[in-house]
Amino acid sequence: MARTLWLDSGRRLFTWDQIRLPFETVELELASEQDCAKAIVTMQVRGAPLIGAVAAYGLAFALRADARDEALRGAFDRLLATRPTAVNLRWALERVMQVVRPLAPGARADAAWAQACAICDEDVACNAAIGRHAAALLTRLARPHRALQILTHCNAGRIATVDHGTALSPIYALHEAGLAVHVWVDETRPRNQGASLTAWELRERGVPHTVIVDNAGGLLMRQRQVDAVIVGCDRVAANGDVANKIGTYLKALAAHDNEVPFYVACPISTIDPHCLHGDLIEIEQRSPREVTHLLGRDEEGRLRSFQVTPDDSPAANPAFDVTPARLVTALVTEQGVIPAHVDAIAQLLSGGGA
Numbered sequence: 026m027a028r029t030l031w032l033d034s035g036r037r038l039f040t041w042d043q044i045r046l047p048f049e050t051v052e053l054e055l056a057s058e059q060d061c062a063k064a065i066v067t068m069q070v071r072g073a074p075l076i077g078a079v080a081a082y083g084l085a086f087a088l089r090a091d092a093r094d095e096a097l098r099g100a101f102d103r104l105l106a107t108r109p110t111a112v113n114l115r116w117a118l119e120r121v122m123q124v125v126r127p128l129a130p131g132a133r134a135d136a137a138w139a140q141a142c143a144i145c146d147e148d149v150a151c152n153a154a155i156g157r158h159a160a161a162l163l164t165r166l167a168r169p170h171r172a173l174q175i176l177t178h179c180n181a182g183r184i185a186t187v188d189h190g191t192a193l194s195p196i197y198a199l200h201e202a203g204l205a206v207h208v209w210v211d212e213t214r215p216r217n218q219g220a221s222l223t224a225w226e227l228r229e230r231g232v233p234h235t236v237i238v239d240n241a242g243g244l245l246m247r248q249r250q251v252d253a254v255i256v257g258c259d260r261v262a263a264n265g266d267v268a269n270k271i272g273t274y275l276k277a278l279a280a281h282d283n284e285v286p287f288y289v290a291c292p293i294s295t296i297d298p299h300c301l302h303g304d305l306i307e308i309e310q311r312s313p314r315e316v317t318h319l320l321g322r323d324e325e326g327r328l329r330s331f332q333v334t335p336d337d338s339p340a341a342n343p344a345f346d347v348t349p350a351r352l353v354t355a356l357v358t359e360q361g362v363i364p365a366h367v368d369a370i371a372q373l374l375s376g377g378g379a
């Protein structure tokens with residue numbers, strides 16, 4: 026299966042247009058800083074690790090056009106402003122910046138491109154490692170005579186990353202290893218990343234799954250129909266608070282109340298050591314139109330936008346929420362499993378391992 030972000034034989038950069046999924050599988054070429062920024066803003070690409078990787082290429086494209094100091098700073102700031110919550114965006118841009126800033130302008134674009142490629146390769150390895158660590162945890166929860174029942178929210182799958190995904194990586198690993206697994210897929214209103222993207226991915230891999238409305242998870246947990254919840258994250262604060270797609274917090278509360286383990290698949294690049302606690306994380310406020318209108322396919326197969334609210338009702342659209350560390354059973358990183366706790370996170374970030 027191809028990566029989510031790939032170079033063709035002519036070194037041109039491509040991805041999938043995620044706005045068109047699951048109805049149409051359309052390749053999207055990214056050929057400039059502007060293309061990369063637009064794709065992030067419009068959510069043609071989305072998911073914290075993928076946003077970071079696309080932004081890194083965006084900076085490389087910008088440097089091809091103008092690599093002087095002022096232009097470099099301008100492109101960095103413009104790309105950083107595309108989405109506020111996922112810290113991988115800043116992480117990737119700063120990583121490229123650190124490499125190119127000391128170089129002469131003429132050497133910067135190639136160095137930035139090489140960094141963007143390295144970020145992609147490392148993302149693939151990181152997510153595979155998260156998959157192995159989380160699969161070991163989840164295997165222990167499997168019960169005889171029934172498939173392992175996992176609930177996930179939003180899309181933290183292969184198309185939210187360069188490959189494998191974070192929260193879905195262990196599910197693919199278990200499925201490929203022959204363990205019976207079934208996934209409850211939260212639809213994830215308002216943009217339906219679960220119903221549209223996670224379901225599409227799971228179907229593509231042949232993983233048994235059922236799409237549910239966002240409000241169904243609590244009931245399923247009370248009925249013991251969920252063995253574990255696993256989600257991705259957009260930013261983890263130094264104290265272990267987790268920002269992720271709106272609705273994650275409610276799942277964590279329901280999991281806590283029903284003693285269902287709540288795991289967060291967390292690349293180390295998603296931990297923000299400068300953010301002391303989750304209330305300091307900027308929550309993206311998106312257009313109310315995403316709440317008042319739904320995108321779907323009509324009976325003739327055409328993609329249509331449908332209004333679902335009265336004409337004049339105001340709508341609010343906070344895109345992320347914060348789950349307090351106390352509700353998180355563990356963070357699963359590429360280096361292993363750690364408690365969502367300030368000391369464990371500090372140790373991990375200082376190179377002390379999981």
Ligand code: MRU
Pocket residue numbers: 071072073074111178179180181182185186190191192218256257258259269270344
């Ligand atoms: O608004 P999105 O679709 O970019 O939000 C995505 C999420 O919240 C994911 O759960 C998170 O980025 C982790 S992706 C591996």
